[in-house]
Amino acid sequence: MAAQLAFASDYMEGAHPAILKKLAETNLIKSAGYGLDEYSETAREKIRKACNAPEAEVHFLVGGTQTNATVIGALLASCQGVIAAETGHVSSHEAGAIEAGGHKVLTIPQTDGKISAEKVEEVLNTFKEDGNRDHMVMPGMVYISQPTEYGTLYNRQELEALSKVCRSNGIPLYLDGARLAYALACSANDVTLEDIAACCDAFYIGGTKCGALFGEAVVFPKPGLIPHFFTIVKQHGALLAKGRILGIQFDVLFENDLYEHIGEPAIAAADKIREGLKENGIELYLDAPTNQVFCVVDNAFMEKLAQKVEFSFWEKKDETHTVIRFATSWATTMEDVDELIKLIKQINE
Amino acid sequence: MAAQLAFASDYMEGAHPAILKKLAETNLIKSAGYGLDEYSETAREKIRKACNAPEAEVHFLVGGTQTNATVIGALLASCQGVIAAETGHVSSHEAGAIEAGGHKVLTIPQTDGKISAEKVEEVLNTFKEDGNRDHMVMPGMVYISQPTEYGTLYNRQELEALSKVCRSNGIPLYLDGARLAYALACSANDVTLEDIAACCDAFYIGGTKCGALFGEAVVFPKPGLIPHFFTIVKQHGALLAKGRILGIQFDVLFENDLYEHIGEPAIAAADKIREGLKENGIELYLDAPTNQVFCVVDNAFMEKLAQKVEFSFWEKKDETHTVIRFATSWATTMEDVDELIKLIKQINE
Amino acid sequence: MAAQLAFASDYMEGAHPAILKKLAETNLIKSAGYGLDEYSETAREKIRKACNAPEAEVHFLVGGTQTNATVIGALLASCQGVIAAETGHVSSHEAGAIEAGGHKVLTIPQTDGKISAEKVEEVLNTFKEDGNRDHMVMPGMVYISQPTEYGTLYNRQELEALSKVCRSNGIPLYLDGARLAYALACSANDVTLEDIAACCDAFYIGGTKCGALFGEAVVFPKPGLIPHFFTIVKQHGALLAKGRILGIQFDVLFENDLYEHIGEPAIAAADKIREGLKENGIELYLDAPTNQVFCVVDNAFMEKLAQKVEFSFWEKKDETHTVIRFATSWATTMEDVDELIKLIKQINE
Amino acid sequence: MAAQLAFASDYMEGAHPAILKKLAETNLIKSAGYGLDEYSETAREKIRKACNAPEAEVHFLVGGTQTNATVIGALLASCQGVIAAETGHVSSHEAGAIEAGGHKVLTIPQTDGKISAEKVEEVLNTFKEDGNRDHMVMPGMVYISQPTEYGTLYNRQELEALSKVCRSNGIPLYLDGARLAYALACSANDVTLEDIAACCDAFYIGGTKCGALFGEAVVFPKPGLIPHFFTIVKQHGALLAKGRILGIQFDVLFENDLYEHIGEPAIAAADKIREGLKENGIELYLDAPTNQVFCVVDNAFMEKLAQKVEFSFWEKKDETHTVIRFATSWATTMEDVDELIKLIKQINE
Structure with a gap:
């Protein structure tokens, strides 16, 4: 090899050296568990600032599949499913984690990994008009990824259009940012963290693929979207006992705009x-x-x-x-x- | 604070310094994801040796609740539940993670956090003799923790007795070793890793509370106990993309018997x-x-x-x-x- | 035999003769499926009257375990459990149906099959004061049965006290009336259907054990308690295609107060x-x-x-x-x- | 109307008059609950004969969605999904019941409602060869319906081909016979109950749409396919207390080949x-x-x-x-x- x-x-590598350095510096300091430590709090505050979302609720989870399963499971009612591109990560590469949580992934056609506001609206309207709709899975949210699984980007206009369709239909828009740093670093990109926070009801800022050892930061721009999310995270086995390890990593990633340049x-x-x-x-x-x-x-x-x-x-x-x-x-x-x-x-x- | x-x-602290050192040394080396890397393989081999279980299947997961939910969910048939002490971690402090996976925790009385082979046998016999048993949750495995949630220890005789009852009833014995290093380091302890591997069908060696940043090593002494466990781990959101981070930590913990002394x-x-x-x-x-x-x-x-x-x-x-x-x-x-x-x-x- | x-x-027997008679009389009349037929509507109206709950939402399901699993699963958030007597039907004799739906049954002590408002309040307060509560299953509703599994009855005062505790804590009270006709026919009973509708947020009127071939009528005195309950019933496999069969049975049972005397x-x-x-x-x-x-x-x-x-x-x-x-x-x-x-x-x- | x-x-109608007649005749005879009665036993024996499957295990459930959810949930391992036509009933018209049980429906293209052995084999082979297969949902069984949702029929050759692919891949073939009587009564049909029992590992004979008030008969030609199926049925809320009502109906439907002519x-x-x-x-x-x-x-x-x-x-x-x-x-x-x-x-x- x-x-x-x-x-x-x-x-394939470990973490950005600045992360390892801070982990070493803080190693023997004692702190509270489960994300109640000061590093996590500082990291949350930095993320709120970067997103221009001062009220945002921020939670740190360990990995992407886990984050998707936890957030999607918490956002949907039992009789609802999540709309996603056929090529969406939740549609095929998460070993059925969404279904294991009881929900159908309602796949729709994509172009270059992206779904359009028009198609989403059509699906929502078709459902509403279907005489059998009460016997079917109700579309309860929309999942997109930025960048997509094909490395493409939604531009601001596309994102805003999706947001508009979701809001006019009363369902949340959720963005999977597993590789978000690679969107932000890209000259072709016109979607900022601030735009994402404005357009989405929930999203996650990827750490694992973007310079951290592991970790994903879930952001709910409007707090309280999901009551008892802490307990739900715990129930999903997604609550890290030494939450500081996640806090420290995101604290470093959001120091001096590192995440936007990494x-x-x-x-x-x-x-x-x-x-x-x-x-x-x-x-x-x-x-x-x-x-x-x-x-x-x-x-x-x-x-x-x-x-x-x-x-x-x-x-x-x-x-x-x-x-x-x-x-x-x-x-x-x-x-x-x-x-x-x-x-x-x-x-x- | x-x-x-x-x-x-x-x-409350980070990791044993030797772990941070090795993470730093190996940081920029590229390796395969999901535990298929060489560090994970070396760590698995060391664990097999420490357990005197040369055929054992070893998987690295992130945290304790996640590990319990994944292993218990995989070991039980849909109509089965897990026998555990009323004070067992799975009984009350995991936010319903076992039930969220569809299974009842069948709590039984404990003494100082421990359950006895006699009580387990009594429960199994009572179930077998109950005319309503087909309308009830079948006991499908036994969960114990070593040390227990009260810091007490099963001695070898107690562990062997539990093992015997489980084997004669054809159900697996699973040991939660979240704090196992603190049992092994204790002069009052007479149960070795080897004993655990001999008596249990599944167990986990705790990292999070025993010197790692995070991580738990699941051991199935006889391989193949759970078909497709890798995929099940993924489905539970418990598969770390950078699996090496787990591998490196356990590789250090099992170098020169560190785990038994830490x-x-x-x-x-x-x-x-x-x-x-x-x-x-x-x-x-x-x-x-x-x-x-x-x-x-x-x-x-x-x-x-x-x-x-x-x-x-x-x-x-x-x-x-x-x-x-x-x-x-x-x-x-x-x-x-x-x-x-x-x-x-x-x-x- | x-x-x-x-x-x-x-x-052990079939149905009250009046039910068989009406099934025979209406047998070849064509009607809409899934409870949208006129018999079901008439039955619903009669039940609303008997309960003095003119706005009530009434759904017909097939059996008791199914009804409990569907209603409880729909009422609880994912991180919540249901408080029930140790001897409650949901606690032990439903083959883990509640847990299969992802929820813990939080059993509490009983006397003669009954739980008291005081004990429920104590459990709710203990939970609120527990520093670990975010790592535990939150009590999200209370389950009682009338008559209980031991044939005993809650009196009106006891039921009102339970209702008060639930309402002041913002959690629903659900009553399993599998044998409700045998309470109503009993001279010792002082709890009417009207009282139940006033005190409970959800309850079911048992048909299977009370003169029907099968069937249970779920009543939500205030409509809209559970959005999309029809679809949830379908998802639970509890929606009868020929819903009229249920409607006809309850129509007969609630004709001329039959249910209160049967x-x-x-x-x-x-x-x-x-x-x-x-x-x-x-x-x-x-x-x-x-x-x-x-x-x-x-x-x-x-x-x-x-x-x-x-x-x-x-x-x-x-x-x-x-x-x-x-x-x-x-x-x-x-x-x-x-x-x-x-x-x-x-x-x- | x-x-x-x-x-x-x-x-849209009730039941075949012979069923109502027998229900009336037997109404006040006392019998054991849960399908342990003599009528159910006689009905099972008649079904075994009609299928030429003397060892077959036969269970009576209430409705189709429930039957599909129960059988599919019981046949699949947690990391597996069910292959079905895009137009299969389980794919879209069961309100997400399969997903609520934790499993993905792996839809494949159909022609006139039917899927082909070739397409199934291709899907199975593609999965086996996929380097990412351990991160995906494993195909664990095949679902077909006879007649299909479009009223078309598999002929014997097609059914045998599907059976062969399934058996050579070690996965069960399950046939949904909600409308099976309408296949059997059709001159174009060349697939008998006996053929179905020979080709499928599990199937159900529809009652609800074929002359019964309600009820579906699940057949496992080889007994023991699903251990503890009785308890699993109970857990799914699919076990009728007065099981005789199902037994009596199928006893009538299989008297003098009524089912094949109805x-x-x-x-x-x-x-x-x-x-x-x-x-x-x-x-x-x-x-x-x-x-x-x-x-x-x-x-x-x-x-x-x-x-x-x-x-x-x-x-x-x-x-x-x-x-x-x-x-x-x-x-x-x-x-x-x-x-x-x-x-x-x-x-x-």
Whole structure:
């Protein structure tokens, strides 16, 4: 493994060094458990400021699937389901965690990983007009991810349109920001944390894939959206006893706007990979500006590349071609990127 | 908070320094996610050796409630419940996590936090003989904790007796080792990791309260007990993306028998507190040899103490007396213990 | 079986003849499904009148366990549990249906099958004052049964006291009326349907044990208590396609106050059995005025009786004595009762 | 409502007169509860014979959604889902009952309501080869309905092919026979009860839509497939206290092959409607031989028809056309059919 170039995912390293440093500095200080410590409180306050949401309720959970299952389970009534893109993380890659909590994922078609306000509205209207609606799962919320599972971004207009449809229908909009730092660091992005807090009823700011050892910060811009959320988190096994470990990490990530910049090396690296692929005549699978690069390669090329590089098999394109993914992270080095492009060039020749 | 002596719990500090050191050393090395990395594999191998269970299946989860909910949910059939002491952690302090997974906790009486093989057998026999048994929740496994929630220990004979009853009835015995290091470090203890692996069908070795930042190692001495446990862990939101963080911590904890010794300062500290209480005429609530000290104090004393010391309120004894708990940890210093005893003496005078 | 005297339960016969008659008369009339038919509507209206609750929402479900699981699951938030007597039907004889829906049954001590307002208040206050309450299951409603599982009755004062405690704590009071007709037919009873509708937030009027083929009528005196209850009923598998079958049965049961009188033969029969037992020196286990008769017999007597009579084994009293139950129903004949008493006398001699 | 021709569903009437007769005859006979009575036993024996499955385990449940939720929940491991057609009843019209039980419905494309062995095999193989499969819901069983929700039939070859794929992959095949009598009564059908018992691991014989007041008979051709199924049924609220009511109904339905013939009037009626539609130039939506008739009508026609006839709106075809459904039942009269066709002709002119 050591000899390989690793672009398989964005959670292959540990944490940003500043996090490890602060963990070490504070290690023997005693503090209260379950997020009631001073680090967690400072982190929450910084997040509120970054989101311009001074009243926001902020909770720290451990991982993404857990966060999605806990928030979605808490937002939905028992007879409701969550609208999501067919390619949404909750739709297929969470081992049925949403269903295990009793709720159906109501998948709708997507384009480049995104769902549109129009389609959501159509689904809501179709449900309302269906004579059988009382025998069906009621759409109770909308789930989106930013960036999406395909690395694409909702722009502000799209996000506002989704927000408007949700609010006029009285259902919450929830945004999964597992890779949010890679959206914020991207020049093509026009959606700020503040926009997200204004448009969404709940969202989470990803730590695991964005420089933390682990951890996700759930934000409810308007407090009290979910009564007893602390207990619900505990019941989901998502309450960390040493909550300070999460608090310290987000405290560092939101010190001096680190979170808004931490993804920049990943974007620079991904941009360079995209450029290198094009130069070598390799087709991008879709036009995505963040830290995931999807391209279509022929299978012979893929096999050769796999001997030297770790990447992700995404899906079969046709009998002789495959969609693969390179993921970069805050820790990706330009040396590795250059090496990757060199290899691609060599194999291609 | 800083001015106070903190004995409220055993998860008030960060991690053993050796863990932080190794996290820092390995921080930028890339590795596979979800526990498929080399650190996790080394840690698993060390745990297998420490348990003398060369075939054991070892999984790393994040926290205790999560681990109990995941393992118990996976071991029980839908119509079964788990037998546990009324004082068991799963019975009352996990916010209904077991019930949220669909299962009843079948509580039985305890003595000093422990349940007996005789009582378990009686419950199993009563169920078998009950004409209404098909309308009731079937006992499907037994849950115990070592040390118990009251800091007491099962001895080897008691554990073997429980194991025998479970095996002759064909139901698994599961041991919650959230504080296991504090049992192993205790001179009164005669139950080794090897004994636990021999007697139990599933157990977990606690990290969170025993020197790790967080993390629990689930051990199935006989592999394959629960098919697809990896996916079940994922579904429970208990699968850490950067699994290496868990692997590294347990790798350090099981290097040079650290885990078997890490609790020693806690036991020495607790012993000294117990001695100091007795010297000051304060009654111990029960005779427990591990890192939790329960004593009965009058309410006036308690209020004075609370001005200088953090401890846990446990339960009202009578109108004028209260049971309180002091918890020590691997990181507790003798200076703090001496200071505590001095304070107790002062208040008592 | 035919040769035996059958006092094993109150659901051993079919339905009151008037029900069969109406089912036959209406059999080929076509009507809408799922309770949207005219018979169901008429039945609902009659129930509203009988309860003096003109706004009440009335739903017809099939059976008791199903009704309890559906109503309780719908009333509780995910982190809440239901307070019930240790002897409550939901506590032990519903195969874990409440837990399967994700909720803990918070059992409290009972006297003769009843719980007191004082005890409920104490539990609610203890919870509120517990520093660990956010890690525990929150009491979210109270479950009682009338008559209780021991055939006893809450009087109006006791019911009002429970109602007051629930309302001042903002949690619903739910009454399981599986055998309600046997309370209403009882001279010792001072609680009317109207009282129940005034004191409870939800209750069900039992059909299965009270003259119907099957069926229970759930009443929410204030409509809208549970949004989308129709869909929740469907999701629980509790929505009968041919809802008219339920509607017709309750329409008959609430025609000319039949429901308030249908239990009278059962009470007369039970009273006579109680008298006969006393005359033969057999101790009643408790003083209950409804259709269940609990008595303590020596084991030799029990074995002889069992050769001729079907009754229920209830529990072991001591090594040589057993608590047994005789249940009567709306269909019990005095001939059978006389025969039973004759037999008891013979065996006793 | 009375003035209308009712073709809205196949559960608009009560029961076959022979059922009411037997219910009346046996009404006051006392019998054991929960399906332990002699009528249930006789009915089970008759069903075993009709299926040529002498060892089969037979259970009587109340309704279809309940039966599907109970059987599917019991057959799947927690990390598994059920493969079903997008149009399967469990996929959309059961209010999320399968998901409420914790399981995902893995929908696959259908043709005329049917899924093919090839498609199922492809899905199973794709799952096996997916590198992410441990993060996804594992296909754990296959659900089909006979007739399908579109009134079409699997032929024997198709059923055997599905069975073979399931068995070679070690997963059960489950058949929902809510309308099974209408398949068996159909001349186009070549699949017998015996074939179903040979091909499926579990199936249910529908009563509610096929002449009973309510009730479905679950058959496990090989006994013991689901340990403790009785208790699981109870836990799902699906165990009828007066189980005899179900037993008596199926006892009548399986007396003298009634079940295999009871659907014949429905098929004759549906055939005549299909003929009448064609004669009036109205396009059938699909070619289905059972008791449901789907046709495409223009919206003006639909509105006029709706003034005199109850039918089901199925789906919008285009801006000016709609798919509607006429359902016939064992109780449909030719007079009503003739009247319907006359009306169609009148409106059409």
